Amino acid sequence: MKESKTPFSYELILKNISRFIDLNLEEQNLYISLLRQRVIRKKDFILKPGEVVKDEYFIVKGCLKVYSIDDKGVEHISMFAIKDWWTGDIASFLTQQPSNYFIQALEETEVIKISRKNYDLLFKKIPKFERFYRILYQKSLANYILRSDQNISLSAEDRYFNFVKKYPSLVNRVSQKDIASYIGVTPEFLSVLRKRISSI
Amino acid sequence: MKESKTPFSYELILKNISRFIDLNLEEQNLYISLLRQRVIRKKDFILKPGEVVKDEYFIVKGCLKVYSIDDKGVEHISMFAIKDWWTGDIASFLTQQPSNYFIQALEETEVIKISRKNYDLLFKKIPKFERFYRILYQKSLANYILRSDQNISLSAEDRYFNFVKKYPSLVNRVSQKDIASYIGVTPEFLSVLRKRISSI
Structure with missing residues (x-):
């Protein structure tokens, strides 16, 4: 401080x-x-x-x-x-x-x-x-x-899309754990979600 | 209207x-x-x-x-x-x-x-x-x-107490179903909760 x-x-x-x-x-x-x-x-x-x-x-x-x-x-x-x-x-x-x-x-x-x-x-x-x-x-x-x-x-997937839209500069600056907490899912679920999205 | x-x-x-x-x-x-x-x-x-x-x-x-x-x-x-x-x-x-x-x-x-x-x-x-x-x-x-x-x-019980404190005039004007929805529990759970509270 x-x-x-x-x-x-x-x-x-x-x-x-x-x-x-x-x-x-x-x-x-x-x-x-x-x-x-x-x-x-x-x-x-x-x-x-x-x-x-x-x-x-x-x-x-x-x-x-x-x-x-x-x-x-x-x-x-x-x-x-x-x-x-x-x-x-x-x-x-x-x-x-x-x-x-x-x-x-x-x-x-x-x-x-x-x-x-x-x-x-x-x-x-x-x-x-x-x-x-x-x-x-x-x-x-x-x-x-x-x-x-x-x-x-909204579904977890749509909440993740909203996060990316609202905070484009943060996607790679904030930990996966924090992004998961913000959208209200476990880090494990976020990992599954990101794999699912990237395979679309 | x-x-x-x-x-x-x-x-x-x-x-x-x-x-x-x-x-x-x-x-x-x-x-x-x-x-x-x-x-x-x-x-x-x-x-x-x-x-x-x-x-x-x-x-x-x-x-x-x-x-x-x-x-x-x-x-x-x-x-x-x-x-x-x-x-x-x-x-x-x-x-x-x-x-x-x-x-x-x-x-x-x-x-x-x-x-x-x-x-x-x-x-x-x-x-x-x-x-x-x-x-x-x-x-x-x-x-x-x-x-x-x-x-x-807060626990469901404390959320119910908060409702009663915030809306004293509504406790007997609004349906149990609506109070349950406001505090985020099922009507069945609210009924159990009220019985538990009245037996204290």
Whole structure:
């Protein structure tokens, strides 16, 4: 766990924000003053169950795995957060109750983070961020519901195709075990599935 | 399916809005002008899979059941929407793609609805609604993630206790079959569970 010594650019996060709202230069600088940077080493955790979430993260480079472990010891991956994605545990971040999640870096990962205090301040200082987060949460909610639906209604094969479509850059960066956990099958079943698909 | 002839009060929806933003009288009237009322008869559907969602709903009275049916014919209840709740299918509402859901009235239900067109207009006319929906979606997202977690991590007994805590008014209004579907067990298992609990 180390703070970044050589700061990286805010260009990517500003571009992400500009999808939904326009910030002038003064607002951009004010926004940046509320952010912090961090480099997370491969395999390091930034969250473990029982901890209260202090920050929301934007990924500049690398990959974070967000997951929980059920009472039978089975791992459930909620999300791989990659470049240009937002992640965290919004329930714990908002309620300041302990999280049920692990967040671990699968590669060395550069993040930009905003604390809960600065997040609250942001809406006071730059009210148009209400719009940015309204649209961001709206899309997250729709995507989250869609994925839950698909976990129920799609076959394992179709869930694997969806993973490949959603995360084309991850297919060869993430372990087979993690892909299997994300789509909700055993690694053995995923191996059979991949052989079946490659023989089509 | 009938439009309401005797309009009901907008008091409840305005009170719901006032949790997060203050509207002056002019804004209240403008907002109300963008809404429509409807009474849904018991057992009527306002959404079936394949249809594109036209409206978001606020429940004034009654109860709607939001559910999907998987390819094995098993019903999965996402939500019981009761008085003072918002519901719909946000993914279909936003993307204007066909829904996977059924929404059915379990009782005669009074709703206030906003169309997609008026929803978009609302943010132009009264920008502070960005804040209202930012907070609403933020809470929905946190609740949705929490419920998905609990479906994985809690026992059926604890899921039943959560249902009773979340919907105290529904325990005797909704069928045992529907409660079983919501908590993800068979009606037979729920019956065993309730007997076990009542004997404690």
